[in-house]
Amino acid sequence: MVGSTQPDVAELGRSFGFTPEELALNRAGRVSDRQRQTIIFRCVGYVVRGVALVVLIVTLAAAVAPTLHTEWQTALFAALCLLGLLIAGLLFRAAVVIRRSPVHIATGSLSRSGDARHPAVTVGGVTLRISFRRWKRLPAAYPGTFRAYYGPELNLLSLEPAAKDD
Numbered sequence: 001m002v003g004s005t006q007p008d009v010a011e012l013g014r015s016f017g018f019t020p021e022e023l024a025l026n027r028a029g030r031v032s033d034r035q036r037q038t039i040i041f042r043c044v045g046y047v048v049r050g051v052a053l054v055v056l057i058v059t060l061a062a063a064v065a066p067t068l069h070t071e072w073q074t075a076l077f078a079a080l081c082l083l084g085l086l087i088a089g090l091l092f093r094a095a096v097v098i099r100r101s102p103v104h105i106a107t108g109s110l111s112r113s114g115d116a117r118h119p120a121v122t123v124g125g126v127t128l129r130i131s132f133r134r135w136k137r138l139p140a141a142y143p144g145t146f147r148a149y150y151g152p153e154l155n156l157l158s159l160e161p162a163a164k165d166d
Contacts, residue, residue, distance in 0.1 A: 006161050
């Protein structure tokens with residue numbers, strides 16, 4: 001697949017699953033509809049588990065509130081309520097990040113990293129998640145320097161050879 005020459009954008013697109021249009025959007029700091037859908041799909045599990053935890057905390061707080069008698073019990077109840085508020089705040093922040101889907105950039109050498117359970121590539125010291133299907137077909141390293149565009153949760157969006165002046 002990859003010899004001693006640096007692959008071009010078309011070959012990288014085939015290997016990593018992005019289109020030239022998606023690369024152009026990523027350069028502009030935006031994500032395509034398909035990439036946004038992938039980001040939401042990967043993050044929805046975390047949000048659902050967080051909402052379930054907040055519901056559990058609220059239910060526990062409602063059940064325990066009438067039985068509080070000592071200062072110690074009241075302090076623990078306050079800690080439980082603060083924990084619920086913290087988790088709710090983190091959930092809100094996660095929803096905003098997912099909605100905005102900021103695009104980050106990493107530049108450096110490109111190599112396969114991770115393992116079959118955690119497939120990834122490393123670009124300039126940043127480890128980015130990819131699908132196992134793509135990961136298993138990659139060579140250990142690519143010659144040259146690359147610019148990777150990635151979203152929240154360090155998911156690779158697209159990739160291109162970096163210019164000589166980067």
